Structures are given as structure tokens and as C-alpha cells.
Amino acid sequence: xxxxxxxxxxxxxxxxxxxxxxxxxxxxxxxxxxxxxxxxxxxxxxxxxxxxxxxxxxxxxxxxxxxxxxxxxxxxxxxxxxxxxxxxxxxxxxxxxxxxxxxxxxxxxxxxxxxxxxxxxxxxxxxxxxxxxxxxxxxxxxxxxxxxxxxxxxxxxxxxxxxxxxxxxxxxxxxxxxxxxxxxxxxxxxxxxxxxxxxxxxxxxxxxxxxxxxxxxxxxxxxxxxxxxxxxxxxxxxxxxxxxxxxxxxxxxxxxxxxxxxxxxxxxxxxxxxxxxxxxxxxxxxxxxxxxxxxxxxxxxxxxxxxxxxxxxxxxxxxxxxxxxxxxxxxxxxxxxxxxxxxxxxxxxxxxxxxxxxxxxxxxxxxxxxxxxxxxxxxxxxxxxxxxxxxxxxxxxxxxxxxxxxxxxxxxxxxxxxxxxxxxxxxxxxxxxxxxxxxxxxxxxxxxxxxxxxxxxxxxxxxxxxxxxxxxxxxxxxxxxx
Amino acid sequence: xxxxxxxxxxxxxxxxxxxxxxxxxxxxxxxxxxxxxxxxxxxxxxxxxxxxxxxxxxxxxxxxxxxxxxxxxxxxxxxxxxxxxxxxxxxxxxxxxxxxxxxxxxxxxxxxxxxxxxxxxxxxxxxxxxxxxxxxxxxxxxxxxxxxxxxxxxxxxxxxxxxxxxxxxxxxxxxxxxxxxxxxxxxxxxxxxxxxxxxxxxxxxxxxxxxxxxxxxxxxxxxxxxxxxxxxxxxxxxxxxxxxxxxxxxxxxxxxxxxxxxxxxxxxxxxxxxxxxxxxxxxxxxxxxxxxxxxxxxxxxxxxxxxxxxxxxxxxxxxxxxxxxxxxxxxxxxxxxxxxxxxxxxxxxxxxxxxxxxxxxxxxxxxxxxxxxxxxxxxxxxxxxxxxxxxxxxxxxxxxxxxx
Ligand SMILES: [Zn+2]
Ligand SMILES: [Zn+2]
Ligand SMILES: [Zn+2]
Ligand SMILES: [Zn+2]
Numbered sequence: 001x002x003x004x005x006x007x008x009x010x011x012x013x014x015x016x017x018x019x020x021x022x023x024x025x026x027x028x029x030x031x032x033x034x035x036x037x038x039x040x041x042x043x044x045x046x047x048x049x050x051x052x053x054x055x056x057x058x059x060x061x062x063x064x065x066x067x068x069x070x071x072x073x074x075x076x077x078x079x080x081x082x083x084x085x086x087x088x089x090x091x092x093x094x095x096x097x098x099x100x101x102x103x104x105x106x107x108x109x110x111x112x113x114x115x116x117x118x119x120x121x122x123x124x125x126x127x128x129x130x131x132x133x134x135x136x137x138x139x140x141x142x143x144x145x146x147x148x149x150x151x152x153x154x155x156x157x158x159x160x161x162x163x164x165x166x167x168x169x170x171x172x173x174x175x176x177x178x179x180x181x182x183x184x185x186x187x188x189x190x191x192x193x194x195x196x197x198x199x200x201x202x203x204x205x206x207x208x209x210x211x212x213x214x215x216x217x218x219x220x221x222x223x224x225x226x227x228x229x230x231x232x233x234x235x236x237x238x239x240x241x242x243x244x245x246x247x248x249x250x251x252x253x254x255x256x257x258x259x260x261x262x263x264x265x266x267x268x269x270x271x272x273x274x275x276x277x278x279x280x281x282x283x284x285x286x287x288x289x290x291x292x293x294x295x296x297x298x299x300x301x302x303x304x305x306x307x308x309x310x311x312x313x314x315x316x317x318x319x320x321x322x323x324x325x326x327x328x329x330x331x332x333x334x335x336x337x338x339x340x341x342x343x344x345x346x347x348x349x350x351x352x353x354x355x356x357x358x359x360x361x362x363x364x365x366x367x368x369x370x371x372x373x374x375x376x377x378x379x380x381x382x383x384x385x386x387x388x389x390x391x392x393x394x395x396x397x398x399x400x401x402x403x404x405x406x407x408x409x410x411x412x413x414x415x416x417x418x419x420x421x422x423x424x425x426x427x428x429x430x431x432x433x434x435x436x437x438x439x440x441x442x443x444x445x446x447x448x449x450x451x452x453x454x455x456x457x458x459x460x461x462x463x464x465x466x467x468x469x470x471x472x473x474x475x476x477x478x479x480x481x482x
Numbered sequence: 483x484x485x486x487x488x489x490x491x492x493x494x495x496x497x498x499x500x501x502x503x504x505x506x507x508x509x510x511x512x513x514x515x516x517x518x519x520x521x522x523x524x525x526x527x528x529x530x531x532x533x534x535x536x537x538x539x540x541x542x543x544x545x546x547x548x549x550x551x552x553x554x555x556x557x558x559x560x561x562x563x564x565x566x567x568x569x570x571x572x573x574x575x576x577x578x579x580x581x582x583x584x585x586x587x588x589x590x591x592x593x594x595x596x597x598x599x600x601x602x603x604x605x606x607x608x609x610x611x612x613x614x615x616x617x618x619x620x621x622x623x624x625x626x627x628x629x630x631x632x633x634x635x636x637x638x639x640x641x642x643x644x645x646x647x648x649x650x651x652x653x654x655x656x657x658x659x660x661x662x663x664x665x666x667x668x669x670x671x672x673x674x675x676x677x678x679x680x681x682x683x684x685x686x687x688x689x690x691x692x693x694x695x696x697x698x699x700x701x702x703x704x705x706x707x708x709x710x711x712x713x714x715x716x717x718x719x720x721x722x723x724x725x726x727x728x729x730x731x732x733x734x735x736x737x738x739x740x741x742x743x744x745x746x747x748x749x750x751x752x753x754x755x756x757x758x759x760x761x762x763x764x765x766x767x768x769x770x771x772x773x774x775x776x777x778x779x780x781x782x783x784x785x786x787x788x789x790x791x792x793x794x795x796x797x798x799x800x801x802x803x804x805x806x807x808x809x810x811x812x813x814x815x816x817x818x819x820x821x822x823x824x825x826x827x828x829x830x831x832x833x834x835x836x837x838x839x840x841x842x843x844x845x846x847x848x849x850x851x852x853x854x855x856x857x858x859x860x861x862x863x864x865x866x867x868x869x870x871x872x873x874x875x876x877x878x879x880x881x882x883x884x885x886x
Contacts, residue, residue, distance in 0.1 A: 039810070040810065041810075209738060211738050255738075255741045257740075258748065259752040389736075393737075406798055406802040408806045409666075409798060409801060412805055413664060419756075420755040423754065447526070448750075451677075452522065452743070482740075
């Protein structure tokens with residue numbers, strides 16, 4: 001996701017990589033003097049920049065092939081990509097640069113632009129007053145003028161679009177089952193702008209910890225980006241996650257009980273989108289909420305039911321046949337129709353520290369676009385209180401260290417996790433989580449409760465006891481109810 | 483100030499804030515809840531059958547002492563009908579096991595359980611002291627580690643017992659999961675998550691009833707139950723990946739206490755996602771994924787008396803180097819394919835150098851999954867002859883002739 005924590009943050013001044021002895025020649029071109037270290041080899045500036053470029057171009061080419069079947073003459077044969085942007089993060093900023101370079105390169109050769117780019121920053125700050133030391137506010141510092149930054153981007157990359165979308169826009173999305181996040185009492189409000197923000201603030205106030213809040217920002221940001229991609233008529237959503245960020249994500253999601261979702265988060269490919277009933281219209285107009293189904297009775301006997309009587313309320317609208325959305329046709333018979341969007345990570349083969357170097361090498365350097373007053377996450381920065389730290393923050397610090405000494409180990413984590421399989425059968429059998437859209441695993445939840453000896457109904461785990469009627473996966477249950 | 487009452491019984495004074503979920507409980511409710519949870523684990527995974535003879539791997543440390551105490555309690559309370567035996571391993575390092583063995587002996591009396599101490603000499607024909615005498619101090623950790631891995635199983639076999647339970651707790655399991663993610667070893671990751679290891683081919687089944695118990699709660703249980711255990715810090719230094727994972731887990735637990743359990747859950751779920759074809763080109767394996775429990779060859783098995791030959795960071799650095807070499811090789815290939823007129827000599831050098839550095843490791847990584855049994859001892863092994871038997875062969879060649 002575009003938001004910061006999987007992005008490296010530039011700590012000023014950009015550290016010059018360990019310079020090598022003056023007389024050495026570049027290992028790659030054998031012409032220029034080597035001034036930089038690239039994965040153990042002494043290289044010149046030009047070759048370093050080219051290396052970064054090549055790694056990204058390779059991924060974009062793969063995506064190009066993948067999207068070729070989605071391009072219709074109606075689009076004029078032009079691809080359109082939506083890119084998640086973070087404010088001041090080095091990864092997505094470098095991605096802006098690399099993708100634009102690619103476009104300029106093609107144009108300079110007299111060809112058509114290979115794709116159109118829309119960059120979207122999902123802004124949590126208009127709506128959220130976060131805890132002082134939470135991850136996000138420490139990154140953005142509250143004082144950063146988003147519009148000013150976006151102007152900087154627009155000036156430098158006039159061919160691309162740059163948009164800011166408030167996180168509160170997520171409240172209008174039916175891809176989130178809001179009934180599991182908003183207590184029924186609070187569900188009837190208008191849909192005015194400030195009301196929305198109040199409501200979102202309420203959602204976040206109800207979350208039990210900094211980790212939960214960071215987790216929820218990440219999830220909702222993804223929902224907003226996926227929706228923007230659809231609305232903007234894009235064929236894919238690109239995220240700036242580096243290999244370092246993907247390794248962090250792997251361990252962070254594991255630590256949050258979301259290990260099962262890794263194949264969707266780490267790999268490139270189509271990401272599921274599920275549509276839920278409008279929470280507001282539903283809670284007021286519909287029949288009283290269906291009581292939670294007792295354990296054991298699952299989707300089996302519900303496939304023919306009308307949407308309104310489906311258990312757990314995870315009814316889904318048959319929606320959107322926008323040309324940009326691929327139908328994956330894997331819905332539970334009659335009940336669910338899920339769509340999907342391609343999600344790609346063009347920087348997946350690059351380390352964060354390499355991007356930090358790169359940012360200082362391009363001319364003019366990207367320094368102005370990066371966030372410099374970024375102090376709390378700097379290495380060596382004292383941990384204020386563990387209570388206000390998020391798991392993402394712990395992982396960020398951890399991998400900062402590991403990346404320094406064992407970069408290949410870091411790269412190997414993402415590569416290995418990428419081998420995990422996507423279990424789509426679960427989604428067909430049990431449906432999807434109302435918040436993160438991942439397949440539910442009812443058997444797993446039941447077995448887990450048994451082995452742990454969790455009193456049933458304690459936290460409404462999997463059964464939807466806590467007022468919300470939506471069904472949640474293990475990770476979302478943990479984040480929302482503690 | 484009024485005392486805070488136990489959230490469970492609402493009558494007694496709360497003395498304990500549970501590390502697992504921060505619920506405040508009185509002493510007796512804590513003990514009961516802890517035992518109930520282990521009971522749940524045992525019944526829901528059908529760990530035992532009535533009349534089963536079970537050896538408790540006892541080191542005298544907190545984990546195995548708590549395990550013995552809880553199993554005794556549950557066995558009586560719920561009529562499991564188990565025949566429980568304490569099984570201890572003596573590596574044969576003079577002075578090293580003395581205190582902990584004394585503890586286990588007292589436990590045997592306290593819990594009224596038979597105790598069997600099995601020595602390395604009985605199992606392998608060698609004590610660790612003799613090994614050190616023969617091969618010197620360098621590298622003896624390898625021997626101790628390999629021998630230890632099999633010692634409980636071999637000991638149980640000697641006693642005619644088919645089930646060994648160990649004191650591995652949730653922290654250990656979580657640690658192993660993160661460690662294997664860092665190591666990029668999905669096969670081990672999926673193995674390490676199952677509560678039972680060892681399958682039909684192995685004669686001894688192993689399980690960890692405390693798999694979901696927090697280390698901190700085990701300490702609390704031992705304390706409040708006034709158990710007699712040997713509390714000296716283990717002098718064994720964990721290898722780099724484990725050490726790194728361990729400190730990470732401690733930090734995660736501080737941020738969100740449930741993290742340990744959540745990691746265990748993630749690991750169990752991910753075990754289902756490990757692709758089968760990952761396991762080499764061999765077409766004959768035909769085993770399902772995690773459904774097949776396998777040798778817990780990477781379990782965290784406590785210390786041997788010596789730290790020789792272990793430099794912290796060693797394993798991580800070695801892997802870093804290996805990965806780098808592989809990558810350098812790949813890069814070179816691409817460059818050559820493209821344009822780069824890399825000198826032939828340079829290319830050759832790289833190609834030659836690679837198999838030497840990473841060959842043995844790689845081949846092991848592939849064959850790791852295909853599990854059979856050792857031709858000599860019958861212990862589960864990915865090779866025809868297991869590591870212990872290989873080491874023994876080397877040792878026996880060097881054995882001074884005088885011995886009879
Ligand atoms: Zn060069
Ligand atoms: Zn979820
Ligand atoms: Zn009580
Ligand atoms: Zn053997």
C-alpha cells in the first residue's frame with residue numbers, strides 16, 4: 001500500500017554507500033571509475049542508475065504483457081495504471097520517477113507513451129487524529145502540507161496525474177462490510193463530508209491499539225486505491241513496495257495472524273474485490289439483522305437463498321462490469337460475485353537502501369520530494385513506549401538493521417513467501433472476510449478455538465457475536481476486537 | 483484502595499495479569515485456566531489414548547517441569563489413563579548435568595513418576611566428554627546437537643515407549659516460524675507448526691502439549707504452583723537466525739501480547755499454503771503437504787555445554803554469502819545474454835566457484851523434504867544414513883584401539 005511503512009523514509013542526508021578505492025573500475029562497464037557498491041560489486045554512477053532502472057522496467061514489461069488482454073480498442077489501446085503514492089516515502093517517490101522516465105524514453109524515441117499514470121495519495125489526516133507517537137503521525141508529522149508536495153510532483157512530472165483522496169472516502173465503499181466496524185447505533189448518519197470524517201474517527205477510536213489502527217489504515221487505504229483504480233479506468237494498481245518492504249510485510253502480517261493472506265499481498269496478480277450490502281440502507285430498511293449462525297452451519301445450505309436471508313449478512317451485490325475489472329467468476333453460487341484488480345509491485349527486486357542511493361543520484365535529486373523531518377523511525381531513535389508502537393514499526397526497525405548486513409537474506413524472504421499458494425477454494429466454500437476480502441477459513445477457526453480453549457463467543461470470533469453481523473477473518477477479528 | 487477482584491471468580495483478589503491477554507486473575511483461577519487450556523489442546527487434537535505409555539522429556543528446566551506437573555494433574559482430573567514416565571538425557575559432560583539431573587530426580591519423587599536417565603554412552607557408545615577427547619573442542623557442538631536431536635526418541639525406544647512429549651511452548655513455536663521465514667525455508671516452517679511430529683514410519687511419536695502456552699505463563703505457573711525446577715539460564719547460544727527471531731518476538735510481544743499466538747496461527751495457516759512441488763523433482767514422494775507430520779529436526783533443543791565453533795551471526799552470514807553468490811551468478815548470466823562482453827575467463831571463474839560454495843547446501847535443501855528412514859538406526863532421515871550415524875561412523879574410525 002502506498003502508505004509509508006513499507007516505504008523507506010529518507011533520512012537526511014542520503015547516506016553515500018560505502019565508497020570504494022579511487023582507482024577501481026566499474027565492474028559492469030569497465031570504463032568508468034567505480035564510486036558505488038552495488039550488491040558487492042564496485043560500479044559507476046551510470047551503471048548503478050541503469051541497474052535500478054532495469055529492475056523496474058523488467059517488472060513493468062511483465063505487467064504490460066499481463067494487461068494486454070485487458071486493453072480494448074475502446075481504450076485506444078493505451079494502458080492506464082493507478083499508482084499508490086505515499087507522502088515523502090522514498091519507494092513510491094522513486095517509482096514516480098522511474099515510471100515517468102520510462103514514458104519519456106518511449107516518447108523520445110518517437111513512439112507512443114506506453115501507459116498513462118494516475119498517482120493517488122490516500123490521506124488519513126484530514127479525518128484522523130492519531131495518537132501522538134503512532135506510526136503515521138510520526139511520518140507525516142501533521143505539519144506537512146500535502147497540497148504543496150503534490151504541486152512539487154505535478155511540476156516535475158507534468159504528464160502524470162496526481163490526486164489526493166481522503167481516507168474517509170472508504171466509508172462510501174461497499175467493498176468493506178462496515179457493519180463489522182461501525183456499531184449499529186452509529187450506523188444511521190447522513191453522508192455529509194464532516195459526518196463521514198467523524199464516523200471514521202469513531203471507527204478508529206474503537207480500535208484497541210496502535211497496531212490495530214495502523215493495520216486498519218493499511219486495509220482501508222487498499223480499498224480506496226482499488227476503487228480509484230476501477231473508477232479511473234485503470235488496468236492495474238501499482239504499489240511501490242521494495243523487496244525490503246515485502247519482507248517487512250511478510251513478518252508483520254504473520255505477527256498479526258494474517259499469514260494466510262500473504263500469497264495475495266506479496267505476489268503480483270489479481271486481488272479480490274468483494275461487494276457488500278450498503279450498511280446504512282441495510283440496517284435501517286432491511287429486516288432485523290440475522291442472528292449469527294451457530295458454528296457448523298456454513299455456506300452449504302445457503303447457496304440458493306435470496307440475498308436478504310443469507311446468513312451473516314454478507315450478501316453481495318452483483319456489480320460492476322467495467323471493462324477494467326476482470327470477472328473472476330468464482331463467487332458462491334448466486335450469493336457472491338467478486339471482481340478483482342491486478343496489483344503489481346514493480347520495485348519488488350530492489351532494496352530500500354538502493355532506492356535511497358538512487359534518489360540522490362538522479363538529477364535533479366529527488367530529495368525535495370522526500371520527507372526529511374523524519375526522526376522517530378531513524379535508527380537509534382529511542383523507543384518512546386512500546387504501547388504506542390505498531391507491529392509495522394517494530395518490523396521497520398528490525399529490517400533496517402538486517403538489510404544493512406544481510407541484504408540477500410532480506411530479498412530471500414520476499415522471494416520465498418512468494419511461493420505460497422492462494423487457497424481460492426476457501427473463498428468458494430466460506431466466502432470472504434468483510435474487511436480484508438481474504439477467504440474465510442471456518443474449519444481453521446473452529447479448530448483453533450478448540451485447541452486454544454477459547455470460550456466460545458468470547459470475542460465473537462468468526463461467528464459475529466460482537467454486535468457486527470459480518471464475518472471476519474482471524475486477523476481482522478484480532479485487529480477490531482483485540 | 484479496594485483490591486481488584488479476579489475477573490473470573492469475582493471473589494478472590496486478582497494477583498496475576500495474564501501475559502497472554504492481560505486478564506486479571508486470582509492465583510487459583512490462573513492455575514485452573516492454564517490447566518484447562520492445555521486440556522483443551524490435548525483433547526481437541528486427540529493427543530493421547532487411554533492406557534498410553536508416555537515419556538515426558540525432562541530436563542529439569544521450567545518447561546518440562548511444568549509439563550510434567552500439568553500432565554499429572556490432568557491425567558488424574560480427567561482420567562486420561564496415561565502411564566507417565568520421566569525421561570532424561572545425560573550427555574556425559576562432567577559437572578554439566580549434575581544440578582539439573584538432581585532436579586529431575588526430585589521431580590520423580592514429587593510427582594510419583596518413574597524416571598529413566600539415558601546416557602549418550604548407552605545410546606551412541608560415546609559420552610560427550612569422550613567425543614571432545616577424540617575430536618578436540620572444535621566442532622563438538624555439531625555432535626552434541628545431532629545426538630541430542632535423536633536422543634529422546636532413541637531413549638524412548640529403549641524403554642519401549644512410543645510417545646514422547648516435550649515442553650516446547652508457544653514462544654518456541656513462534657520463534658521457529660519466524661526463523662524459517664527469515665531462512666526462507668517453507669518446508670521446515672510447515673513442519674514446525676504441527677503439534678505432533680513423527681509419522682507412521684517413525685516408531686516414536688513426538689508432541690508438544692504446551693504448544694499454545696506462553697513462556698511467561700509457564701514461569702508464572704511454576705512460581706505459583708511452587709514447582710521445583712532448575713532455573714539457571716541456558717548457556718547454549720542460539721544460532722543467529724533463531725537468536726534474531728527470538729529478540730524480534732520479545733519486541734512484538736511488548737507491542738501486542740497476542741502476537742505470539744497470532745504468529746502460531748499464521749504458521750499453521752501458512753503450512754497449508756506450502757506448495758507440494760516445492761519438494762524436488764522426485765516423482766515418487768506423493769505425500770500431502772503439512773498433513774504429514776515429519777521429523778521435528780529443527781526443534782529448539784537446549785544447550786550443550788560448549789559454545790565452541792559458534793560465532794553469533796555465523797549462519798546468517800553464511801547464508802548471505804551463498805545467496806549473494808547465486809545472485810551474482812544469475813546477474814552475470816543476464817548480462818551475458820544481453821550485451822555485456824564479460825571475459826570468458828571471468829565467467830568461467832564464477833561458474834566454477836559456485837558449485838563449490840553452495841553445492842552441498844543446495845542439494846540438502848532439495849532433498850530435505852523427501853523423508854525416509856536411516857538404514858542403520860531407523861530414525862527418520864532425508865539421507866540413506868542419518869546424520870548421527872554418519873558422525874558415529876567417523877568417530878568410531880578414530881576410536882583409540884585400546885577400548886574394549
Ligand atoms: Zn559502469
Ligand atoms: Zn480479514
Ligand atoms: Zn479467581
Ligand atoms: Zn541413523
